[in-house]
Amino acid sequence: MTISACTLDCPDACSLVVEDGPAGPRLRGNPDHPFTQGFVCPKLDVHRRRLQSPYRLRSPRIKSNGRWLDIGWDEALALCAEKMDLLRAEPRSILHVRGAGNRGVVKFLSTLFFRTLGASGLHGSLCDEAGITACVEDFGALRHNDITDIMNTAALVNWGRDLARGSVHTAAMVRKLRKQGVPVVTIAPGMDTASGFTDRFVRIRPGTDRFLAAAVLREVLRRKGVMPEVAAACHGLPEFLDLLDGCGPELQDWCGADGDDIAFLAGLYAGPGPVASLLGWGMQRYRFGGQNVRFVNALAMLSGQVGKSGGGAYYNLSSMGNFDVPWKKTTSYGRTLLMPDLAREIRRADPPVRMAWVECINPANQFPEAGEVARALGELEFVVVADAFMTDTAEVADLILPVALMLEQEDLAGSFLHEYVQLSRKAVEPPAGVRTDYEILSDLGRRLAMPVTLPDPEEALRQALRSSTLDTSLEELRAAGFARSSNPAVAFEGLRFGHADGLYRLPPRMDPPVPVPEGFPLNLLTLINRRFVHSQIPPEEQTARPVVAVHPGTLGRMGVAPGPGRVVTELGFLDVTLEADESVHPECAVYRRGPWGKYGGGVNRIIRAVETDLGGGSAFYEQRCRLEGNQ
Numbered sequence: 001m002t003i004s005a006c007t008l009d010c011p012d013a014c015s016l017v018v019e020d021g022p023a024g025p026r027l028r029g030n031p032d033h034p035f036t037q038g039f040v041c042p043k044l045d046v047h048r049r050r051l052q053s054p055y056r057l058r059s060p061r062i063k064s065n066g067r068w069l070d071i072g073w074d075e076a077l078a079l080c081a082e083k084m085d086l087l088r089a090e091p092r093s094i095l096h097v098r099g100a101g102n103r104g105v106v107k108f109l110s111t112l113f114f115r116t117l118g119a120s121g122l123h124g125s126l127c128d129e130a131g132i133t134a135c136v137e138d139f140g141a142l143r144h145n146d147i148t149d150i151m152n153t154a155a156l157v158n159w160g161r162d163l164a165r166g167s168v169h170t171a172a173m174v175r176k177l178r179k180q181g182v183p184v185v186t187i188a189p190g191m192d193t194a195s196g197f198t199d200r201f202v203r204i205r206p207g208t209d210r211f212l213a214a215a216v217l218r219e220v221l222r223r224k225g226v227m228p229e230v231a232a233a234c235h236g237l238p239e240f241l242d243l244l245d246g247c248g249p250e251l252q253d254w255c256g257a258d259g260d261d262i263a264f265l266a267g268l269y270a271g272p273g274p275v276a277s278l279l280g281w282g283m284q285r286y287r288f289g290g291q292n293v294r295f296v297n298a299l300a301m302l303s304g305q306v307g308k309s310g311g312g313a314y315y316n317l318s319s320m321g322n323f324d325v326p327w328k329k330t331t332s333y334g335r336t337l338l339m340p341d342l343a344r345e346i347r348r349a350d351p352p353v354r355m356a357w358v359e360c361i362n363p364a365n366q367f368p369e370a371g372e373v374a375r376a377l378g379e380l381e382f383v384v385v386a387d388a389f390m391t392d393t394a395e396v397a398d399l400i401l402p403v404a405l406m407l408e409q410e411d412l413a414g415s416f417l418h419e420y421v422q423l424s425r426k427a428v429e430p431p432a433g434v435r436t437d438y439e440i441l442s443d444l445g446r447r448l449a450m451p452v453t454l455p456d457p458e459e460a461l462r463q464a465l466r467s468s469t470l471d472t473s474l475e476e477l478r479a480a481g482f483a484r485s486s487n488p489a490v491a492f493e494g495l496r497f498g499h500a501d502g503l504y505r506l507p508p509r510m511d512p513p514v515p516v517p518e519g520f521p522l523n524l525l526t527l528i529n530r531r532f533v534h535s536q537i538p539p540e541e542q543t544a545r546p547v548v549a550v551h552p553g554t555l556g557r558m559g560v561a562p563g564p565g566r567v568v569t570e571l572g573f574l575d576v577t578l579e580a581d582e583s584v585h586p587e588c589a590v591y592r593r594g595p596w597g598k599y600g601g602g603v604n605r606i607i608r609a610v611e612t613d614l615g616g617g618s619a620f621y622e623q624r625c626r627l628e629g630n631q
Ligand SMILES: Nc1nc2c(c(=O)[nH]1)N[C@H]1C(S)=C(S)[C@@H](COP(=O)(O)OP(=O)(O)OC[C@H]3O[C@@H](n4cnc5c(=O)[nH]c(N)nc54)[C@H](O)[C@@H]3O)O[C@H]1N2
Pocket: 009, 099, 100, 101, 102, 126, 127, 128, 285, 358, 359, 360, 361, 362, 363, 366, 367, 368, 386, 387, 388, 389, 391, 403, 404, 405, 406, 437, 526, 527, 533, 534, 535, 536, 593, 603, 604, 607, 620
């Protein structure tokens, strides 16, 4: 038996018990872990099957005249070294494309490798950066109360987190809260986010949380004003109150919530409290996603919910935040390209990008305008993809390097939701023929004419633990599996914030809704899949056409019937199966993201790259579409 941990891109970051079984490893949630509490979600079983999958890559492959040939590691890495030595005179011609497919301190060393070269990297994010930047602008730091502190709340308001699919352990806590009689409100376009976890559902139009938050806040302020200690902790309060004063009934029209819902929420936020606000990632995947987060934070702050137990605004923690990684400050890429606009960024780069190294990410599937991303990568002189499967991105590579996956290598990872750091121990042997990303890059580094030497993994892990918020050792972690950071259970206690002056910042502006383009009335919401993390779906499970769920009234309005159909955007169309679903907002179409382009998925080919107002995020859910029937 081994205590290990899940490093998939998921907030829950479970502590795991791994046992040998007759058909490979048996994986369970660690019963001794205060957050995992002995259970895990279905993504883990999918991972177990991926480890043993017949589709798994087991040898480096090179593309030769459009066909794949297996080659040995020595030849593969010699070729990489030769290309890199040639390009090293202008290291920015080498692009490092890295994601969170497998998170951890050792994984992160690839960043050190490419920064040492002076290569190009990426900035911005596909995921959470609009909201992170919003939170850092507001609070001056990316912190929230310990997630278990929601058990101390008098009311929980969930601004669109998909608990049942995205975070089964938060879902379990919310269930318990409701059993204790604590009311839970869910705010989202679709009821599917709420079912099973909600006493009151507030339906809003997609991308309009800032209007609802402002409408509620106006009512809260009318009822009780701003408490003096809260006013004293804010910078620029008068300007913000003027901004709110300038708003009127259009807020309600724009967000589409009922007047009763606004009054109910105002009653909660203005009441004796405390009220905890959970902010989902959905609301910030819009053109003004950063503003959406800033106005919800402002509501929590000005209604007096921040800095106390049972209150708080929960967005994200930094998953690397509790580790000491000194080279993060001392090294940098030669330049960075904007992640959500990768195809255009590659094409306009000067000096040009000539080679890409892609790892832990699937850009030809998960990036907006994925078809263009695939083409832009395919046009480069040399593309290396390190992955375990023949993904949409691997298809456009010149060289594929097969990698070891989670549980086949040791690493140390944090969570973006809870305060534990955990050792993901090696629990199973990787299949013959594959290597870890670290082994690949340290071997490659040795082969370069000017070698790049990475720290030993053990040394990197020990260094990471020398953090001011940790008091544990690698030995302790190897025995127990996890340790909590010393961050306080309540963030911003005493209303002291992370900005130099210690004050909270309020949002300076509120943009009106984005106009609806002619002919494309619906928001295409490309939401997460319960059983899979993003595109990590076994090929054998991708036999049916992807489904798009729409409100039955919307199907009627568009003159289409359930069954074969098409979702159409200004960039093209995707053949899908249309399904009627009462829970979907009438102005939305819901697609569960992840299916691969080559198996009929690849929705990101028809999603335009639109940058969010803050953080260089990707406004995926701003994409508009229409439906067509019977294709
Ligand atoms: N349409 C749409 N697209 C979206 C979003 C959306 O809302 N709508 N949101 C997005 C969000 S939230 C995110 S976080 C991103 C996710 O985007 P990606 O990070 O591209 O997501 P994955 O599909 O998980 O791809 C990770 C890849 O890493 C590989 N991998 C796993 N472990 C390892 C390893 O140890 N080493 C190496 N080298 N590879 C490994 C996996 O096999 C997989 O192919 O994209 C997003 N894309």
